[in-house]
Structures are given as structure tokens and as C-alpha cells.
Amino acid sequence: MQDYYDKIGRFLPNKQIIRTPITAPISCKKMPHAISxxxxxxxxxxxxxxxxxxxxxxxxxxxxxxxxxxxxxxxxxxxxxxxxxxxxxxxxxxxxxxxxxxxxQQYKTNKSSALSINFASEFAKLPTLTPHCINELSVEIAHYLEKHIQHLLDDRTFCLSANEIDAHSLEHKLYVAILVELKGINIDPPYFNDYKNGKLTNDNCVRALAKITNQEWWQKKLKTRRDYQHEHLAIAVGQVQKKASAYASRTCQSEWREQKRRNQKYLQKMAIENEQTGEQIPLDLQVYKSITNPAIRRVELMTRMRGFEDLADEMGYHGAFITLTAPSKYHSTYAKGGFVENWQGNNPRETQAYLCKIWSRIRAKLNREQIKFFGFRVAEPHHDGTPHWHILIFMRPEHLAQAFKIMWIYAMDEDSEEKGASINRFEFKDIDKQKGSATGYIAKYIAKNIDGYALDNEIDDQTGKNLKQTAKAISAWASRWKIRQFQQLGGAPVSVWRELRRLKNQKVANQIIDPILASADIGDWAAYTVHQGGPLVPRKDLKVRLAYEEKLNQYEEPFKKIKGIFAPIIGLASFICTRLINWKLVPKQKSTQDVDLKHRAKRSPWSSVNNCTPQDLSLKADHQITERQIIEQQLKIIGVPNDDLTINRLYLRQNIKINAKQYLKLDNQLNGVHLIISQAPVRTIKQQSDEVIEFEF
Known part of the structure; x- marks a missing residue:
């Protein structure tokens, strides 16, 4: 009892008994030093x-x-x-x-070359490298290969053995020596396909050597490989799926958002400058009005799709909506969760290549059977990043049944016996016009894969989430794997359409080009396609095609740059230049709107169909500044924001939408320029053609 009072009795009833929590026993082990x-x-x-x-x-x-x-x-x-x-x-x-x-195993390096041995540790941790580390590694590899080439050139035995065989074989021998080095890190040198096919020339050998000793070439190669390997490993462990992060890993989406932020910051700091006059335009304004703007891209796709549907109705063609999916071994995880046991380690690019191969076989068979069609294809990911295709095509109604059989045979050619193949791999739906238009069938997929426009209340059947929210993840997926999301099947090329729209309200004397130009200018894809030869026209029979200018890049490789358009049936006499102004990227000045033109050269005419008389540059500069000041003052009076973007658009004679029925525009009158409100967006051009500015470059 005495022991009890000695140990416990000191806690009297009027005192609070404090109970300390039971802690885990402290380990006697010592933490290792070399751990992550x-x-x-x-x-x-x-x-x-x-x-x-x-x-x-x-x-x-x-x-x-x-x-x-x-x-x-x-x-x-x-x-x-x-x-x-x-x-x-x-x-x-x-x-x-x-x-x-x-x-x-797909990214594994081996010790078959000195390069792979020296940089083994760097390639082992490539998926975790930061952009800064990749940049440093690219510099080191380029420097190493440059020293290696110099060492070979200093070796008289190496040079003499080459000259004994062929007077021009030293370049080839250097190329082969570099090929051995790169083989150890599983990277192909430039012109590798030419080398395999025995078509490698001495000039291309020299160009290849110039590339592999260039730090920028290695930076692109290593970044692409790092991005692929990083996301591929994330797919393997289940980080890309409905129950984790659908379409793309969280890291991929985060990096995509950060890249977008850096791009926007760069655009705000830069401008494009007319090389002849020095006039500058903000680069972000140029991008805002170009096809890189998701909203403009979506509208253009819908315009083209609607034009195809109108043509199909006129021709008596019927539409079909097709879904093409790869076999289960190309998929990483099930929609309900869990790994696919027979996944063979494919990444989305490899699955996309499989779908392209299947479609090329289908297209070739349809062509042999004289079944003509036109339409659009959309590639989008399953929840685990594996791509599948939605295809909207139009063809004669009597060909639908035969086309279905052909597509079924090729779609089910691989692993047709697997469970659920007949349900999940291929779907062919005839479009019922009473239930909705053909464009309506594919509109959701176009918006889902661009910006989620008008999909606020729509649910994604892959993830169960809001479609507008998943649009960014899909964009990150396409950017990471460099997958082409949209492709036109048949019809006239959109590149010519875009080039014609650069001319805007122009009229040309050429009776072949003028109706095509007018159709493109008003945004009528159906009329443009008809004037080009119809939706089934072969490329060789197009009425208007692009004209190119050949140039050389930094490696002296020839490449083609779009210069304008022409009518092949007439020849180069019909050529119309659409890109007379040469732009260059420069840092943005404090004010890129009011550029002093007094001591600058006369600008070239806007296009080959304009005839301009020389004017005094000092008067023109004062006129430009005055117009901008007038626009700014009148915007203040009517209560419209007078920011730089609005002033620029009005100065360039573009319409500003005020509400659903009214547009604000700048009008040339006898007593100067005035802002007026119109009921329709009428496009005008400046009377003085040398003051028209084109943003695309």
C-alpha cells in the first residue's frame, strides 16, 4: 500500500492527471547516407x-x-x-x-560506343532532367562529337584508308563513324533513311555532321525523348487513367500550362517588324488573329465541315459516322480500372501509327473498288492516352453497305478473336438527318479537342467530368505526343484557302482565280471547293495551287516557303504574290503603334493586283498618327474601351462587334475618318494600299 501511495497517490482528486501519448519506439538504425x-x-x-x-x-x-x-x-x-x-x-x-x-527497353542505351559510356548516367536519368539540365547535356554531347570528328580528321590512317577506296568517301566514312556513336544511345542521325536505302550523298553527309555538332539540334532531340519517356513511364505505372489523371499525367498537364504561360510572356515582349519600313506590330496581336488562336481554329474547322455537308446534300451523298479503335494490347488500363494484362508497351504515337496504317489500307481498297468519299477525321485519346479515331465521311448511298464491309475487314484484321472486339473496335453509323446534321455529329468532338466551346453542361463519356474541363488535358496530350488531331479527307486544300483570304476584298482579272478568291473571301467553303474542282478532285487537277519560293536553311538544306498562288492551267503568268512584306522578329518597343516613318523607305505594294502612286512619306506618317488619335478620341466619346488592340483593329479597317446586331467600324469621309455603327460586319480596305498591314508571316 505504501508503494501505491509513493507512486500513484501523489495524484490527488483535485489535480488533473495528464496522460502522455504513446510514441513509436525510436529505431536504433542509422539512416544510410547515399539515399534519395x-x-x-x-x-x-x-x-x-x-x-x-x-x-x-x-x-x-x-x-x-x-x-x-x-x-x-x-x-x-x-x-x-x-x-x-x-x-x-x-x-x-x-x-x-x-x-x-x-x-x-525502348529507350535503353548500351555500351557499344564511347558516347554511350561517357554519358550513361545522364541518359539513365533523362526522364527526370530539367530543361536547364537538358540544355547543358546537349552542349556537352555536341562538343564531344565535334572533338571526335576532329580527332578522326587528324588521324592520317583514317583519312588515307578512305581516299584509297574512293576520292569522295571520306564524308561517308565520317558519317558511319558517327552512326556507330549514336547507335549506343538509340538515336538515329540525320538522313538515316537515305543511308539505309543507299541514297546518301556527300552533301547530305556534311549537313548531317553539321547538325549533330549543333547544340540546338541536340536540345530538340533530347527534350523530345525526355518528354516521350517521362509520359510513357507514367502510362506504364497507371498515372494516366480515369482513376488518376485522364488523357495526360498531372506532370504533363502542368508542364503544358507552364509552357503556355512562357509562350504568352514571350509574345508580349516581341513584335514583328517590316524589314523595308521598320514598322512594328505586336506579336501577341498577330497570334491573336491567326489560326493558332483556338477559337479561330475551331470556327474554321466548323466552316469547312458545314461546307462539306452542304455539298453532300447537293450531290445526293449520305453521311456515315465511324469510330476506329486499336486492339486491347495497345491499351494500358481498363476504363473501370486495372491494368490490361496483354499491354505490349506501346505509346500513343505507336498506336496512332497503327490507326494510320489501317486507314491507308481501307482507303486503298475503297479506291480500287471505285468508292469515292470525302469528309473529316478527328483523333482523340481514351482515358489512358491511347488514341482512337472518329471519322465523318460522305459517299453515294449505294456504296455504304460495301464500304462498311471493307472497313470491318481491315479494322478487325488484327486480334479479331479477342473478347469484345466486334463491339469495341469498330462502329459504323448511318447519319439520320431527321435526328441531326452531320456537322452536329462531329461538332462536339471538334470543340472537345480544341477549347471546349459551348460544352459547359456536357459530360465526357471517358471520364465522367465536364467536357470543357477536359479540353486542356486533351490539348496537353496532343502537344506531348505530337499527334495530328484533325485531318481533312478529300476536297480542296485549306492552305490555298488561307492564302486567298490574305488578299481579302481584292478582285483579279483572271477568271479562274477570281471566283475561287471571292468564295474564300466570304468564307464559303462549299463554293470554294466547287470552284476548285469539287470535293473529289485529285490534287493534280486543282484550279488554284500554292506557289513556293525555294530557300536554304542554316544547314544549306533547301526548303520551300509559300510565296503566293497561281493557276496551273495558265502557268506562272497567273502568279499572285500574297507575301510581299518580309517580317522579322524583334523586341517590342514601348509603343509599336505610332512608328515614325519619316526617314524610312517606301513600302512595297500590298499585292500584285494593286497599283500605287508614290506619296510623300512625311505626310503619310502624319496622316497615320492623326487617324489613330482620332480613333482614340472618338472611342472615348462613345464609351468604348480605347485600348491598343481596339485602336489597331479599327485602324486596319476591321469591325468591332458591339452587340448581337451592331458593329463599329472606321469610315472614310470627305472631312476625314469617323467611327460609325453598322448593322452588318462589312469588310473594307484602306484606300491607300501601302498602309494595309498583314499580320501573318
């Missing part, structure tokens, strides 16, 4: 199972080990050691390691 940051986190959470975890996490890149470390710690804190260790054992100990091996 993720292993340090795991050690602090549970040092006892460090050796057990190392078996599963040691070979993983940091971004993957971080993913599993966070899940392990979460399970450890909520369910205990047994649940956390079981998670590692069942995931990394089983299927995931096999899936990771499938992916790593």
Missing part, C-alpha cells in the same frame, strides 16, 4: 522496412518513386505497415515492374 530524397521521406515515416522498400523503389526514376512513396506513407498512416508493404508487394513486385521493363 524520397527514401529519406520513407525512412522518417518508417525506418524498419527500408531494406524491404529498396527492392522495389531503387530502380525507379525520382518522379515515379515519389508517386509510390506518397501512396505508401498515406497507407502507412491510415492502415499500418502491413497494408503499406502489401501495396508495394502487389504493385511494384508484380505487374508494374514488368510494364516498366517493357517501356525502358
Amino acid at each position: 530524397y524520397n527514401e529519406v521521406k520513407l525512412w522518417q515515416a518508417d525506418p524498419e522496412d527500408h531494406e524491404f522498400r529498396t527492392k522495389y523503389l531503387a530502380d525507379l526514376p525520382d518522379f515515379l518513386s515519389s508517386y509510390f512513396a506518397n501512396k505508401y506513407i498515406k497507407l502507412l498512416q491510415s492502415q499500418g505497415r502491413q497494408a503499406a508493404n502489401s501495396f508495394l508487394r502487389h504493385t511494384l513486385g508484380g505487374n508494374i515492374h514488368a510494364r516498366l521493363n517493357l517501356v525502358n
Whole structure:
């Protein structure tokens, strides 16, 4: 009893008994020195199972080990050691390691060359490298190869052995020597296909050597490989799926958003400058009005699609909506969750190549059977990043049944016996005009894959989320894997359409070009296609085509640059130049709107169909400044924001939409220029053609 009072009795009833929490026993183990940051986190959470975890996490890149470390710690804190260790054992100990091996084998380097040995550690951690580290690595590799080439040229034995065989074979021998070096890191040198086919010339050998000793060439190569490998590994471990992050990993989406932010910041700092006059236009304004603007891109696609549908109705063609999907072995995870057991390690680009191959075989067979069609194709991802196609085509109604059979045969050619193939791999729907238009069938897919326009209340059938929210993830997916989302099937080329629209309200004397120009100018895709020869016209029979100017790049490789348009049936006599002004990128000045033109050269005519008389440059400069001041003052009076963008658009005679029925525009009158409100967006051009500014370059 005395012992009781000595130990316990001191806690009297009027005193509070304080109970201290039971803490985990402090481990006697000492934390190893050479462990990663993720292993340090795991050690602090549970040092006892460090050796057990190392078996599963040691070979993983940091971004993957971080993913599993966070899940392990979460399970450890909520369910205990047994649940956390079981998670590692069942995931990394089983299927995931096999899936990771499938992916790593595709990017594996070997020690077959000095280059691969010297940079083995850098390539081993390539998926985790930052842009700065990639830039440093590209400099080191380019410098190493430059020294290697110089060493070979200094070797008289190497040079003499080449000259003994052929007087012009030294370049080829240098190319082969570099090919051996690059083979160790699994990268093909430039012109590798020409080398395999025996078509490699001495000039191309020299160009190839110039490229592989250029840091910029390596930076692009390494960044692309890093991006592919990083996302491919994320797909392998299940980070890209409906239950984690649909379409693209969270890292991929974050990097895409950051790149967009950096691009926007760059655009705001730069301008395009007329090389002849020095006049500058803000670069962000140029991009805003170009096809790179998602809203403009979407509107153009819908215009083309609607034009095709109108043509199909006039021709008596019927529409069909087709969905083409790859076999299960190309898919990483199931829609309901869980890994696909027979996944063969393909990335989305490889699956896209498979779909392209299937479609090329279908197209060739339809051509042999004299079944003509036209339409559009949209490529979009499943929840796990695997692409599938939606195709809207128009053809004669009597050909629909035969076309269905042909497409079915080729779509089911590979793994046709697998479960669910007949349901999931191919779908062919006749479009019922009473239920909706053909354009309506594909409109949702176009908006979903661009900007999610008008899809606020629509639900994505892949993820169950709002379609507008998933549009950014799909854009990140397409950007990461460099997959072409939209493709026109048949019809006249959109490149000519865009080039004609640069001419705007021009009229030409050429009776072949003028109706095509007028159709493009008013945005009538159906009329443009008809005047070009119809939706089934072969490329060789187009009425108007692009004209190119040949130039040389920094490696002295010839490339073609669009210069204008012409009518092949007439020849170069019909050529119309659409790009007379040469622009260059320059840092933006404080004010790029009111550029002093007093001491600058006379600008070239806007197009080959304009005839301009010389004018005094000083008067023109004063006239330009006065017009801008008038616009700014009148905008203040009517209460419209007088920002630089609005002033620029009005100065260029573009319409500003005020409401659903009214447009604001600048009108030339006897007593000067005035802002007027019109009921329709009438496009006008400046009377003095040398003051018209074209933004695209």
C-alpha cells in the first residue's frame, strides 16, 4: 500500500492527471547516407522496412518513386505497415515492374560506343532532367562529337584508308563513324533513311555532321525523348487513367500550362517588324488573329465541315459516322480500372501509327473498288492516352453497305478473336438527318479537342467530368505526343484557302482565280471547293495551287516557303504574290503603334493586283498618327474601351462587334475618318494600299 501511495497517490482528486501519448519506439538504425530524397521521406515515416522498400523503389526514376512513396506513407498512416508493404508487394513486385521493363527497353542505351559510356548516367536519368539540365547535356554531347570528328580528321590512317577506296568517301566514312556513336544511345542521325536505302550523298553527309555538332539540334532531340519517356513511364505505372489523371499525367498537364504561360510572356515582349519600313506590330496581336488562336481554329474547322455537308446534300451523298479503335494490347488500363494484362508497351504515337496504317489500307481498297468519299477525321485519346479515331465521311448511298464491309475487314484484321472486339473496335453509323446534321455529329468532338466551346453542361463519356474541363488535358496530350488531331479527307486544300483570304476584298482579272478568291473571301467553303474542282478532285487537277519560293536553311538544306498562288492551267503568268512584306522578329518597343516613318523607305505594294502612286512619306506618317488619335478620341466619346488592340483593329479597317446586331467600324469621309455603327460586319480596305498591314508571316 505504501508503494501505491509513493507512486500513484501523489495524484490527488483535485489535480488533473495528464496522460502522455504513446510514441513509436525510436529505431536504433542509422539512416544510410547515399539515399534519395524520397527514401529519406520513407525512412522518417518508417525506418524498419527500408531494406524491404529498396527492392522495389531503387530502380525507379525520382518522379515515379515519389508517386509510390506518397501512396505508401498515406497507407502507412491510415492502415499500418502491413497494408503499406502489401501495396508495394502487389504493385511494384508484380505487374508494374514488368510494364516498366517493357517501356525502358525502348529507350535503353548500351555500351557499344564511347558516347554511350561517357554519358550513361545522364541518359539513365533523362526522364527526370530539367530543361536547364537538358540544355547543358546537349552542349556537352555536341562538343564531344565535334572533338571526335576532329580527332578522326587528324588521324592520317583514317583519312588515307578512305581516299584509297574512293576520292569522295571520306564524308561517308565520317558519317558511319558517327552512326556507330549514336547507335549506343538509340538515336538515329540525320538522313538515316537515305543511308539505309543507299541514297546518301556527300552533301547530305556534311549537313548531317553539321547538325549533330549543333547544340540546338541536340536540345530538340533530347527534350523530345525526355518528354516521350517521362509520359510513357507514367502510362506504364497507371498515372494516366480515369482513376488518376485522364488523357495526360498531372506532370504533363502542368508542364503544358507552364509552357503556355512562357509562350504568352514571350509574345508580349516581341513584335514583328517590316524589314523595308521598320514598322512594328505586336506579336501577341498577330497570334491573336491567326489560326493558332483556338477559337479561330475551331470556327474554321466548323466552316469547312458545314461546307462539306452542304455539298453532300447537293450531290445526293449520305453521311456515315465511324469510330476506329486499336486492339486491347495497345491499351494500358481498363476504363473501370486495372491494368490490361496483354499491354505490349506501346505509346500513343505507336498506336496512332497503327490507326494510320489501317486507314491507308481501307482507303486503298475503297479506291480500287471505285468508292469515292470525302469528309473529316478527328483523333482523340481514351482515358489512358491511347488514341482512337472518329471519322465523318460522305459517299453515294449505294456504296455504304460495301464500304462498311471493307472497313470491318481491315479494322478487325488484327486480334479479331479477342473478347469484345466486334463491339469495341469498330462502329459504323448511318447519319439520320431527321435526328441531326452531320456537322452536329462531329461538332462536339471538334470543340472537345480544341477549347471546349459551348460544352459547359456536357459530360465526357471517358471520364465522367465536364467536357470543357477536359479540353486542356486533351490539348496537353496532343502537344506531348505530337499527334495530328484533325485531318481533312478529300476536297480542296485549306492552305490555298488561307492564302486567298490574305488578299481579302481584292478582285483579279483572271477568271479562274477570281471566283475561287471571292468564295474564300466570304468564307464559303462549299463554293470554294466547287470552284476548285469539287470535293473529289485529285490534287493534280486543282484550279488554284500554292506557289513556293525555294530557300536554304542554316544547314544549306533547301526548303520551300509559300510565296503566293497561281493557276496551273495558265502557268506562272497567273502568279499572285500574297507575301510581299518580309517580317522579322524583334523586341517590342514601348509603343509599336505610332512608328515614325519619316526617314524610312517606301513600302512595297500590298499585292500584285494593286497599283500605287508614290506619296510623300512625311505626310503619310502624319496622316497615320492623326487617324489613330482620332480613333482614340472618338472611342472615348462613345464609351468604348480605347485600348491598343481596339485602336489597331479599327485602324486596319476591321469591325468591332458591339452587340448581337451592331458593329463599329472606321469610315472614310470627305472631312476625314469617323467611327460609325453598322448593322452588318462589312469588310473594307484602306484606300491607300501601302498602309494595309498583314499580320501573318
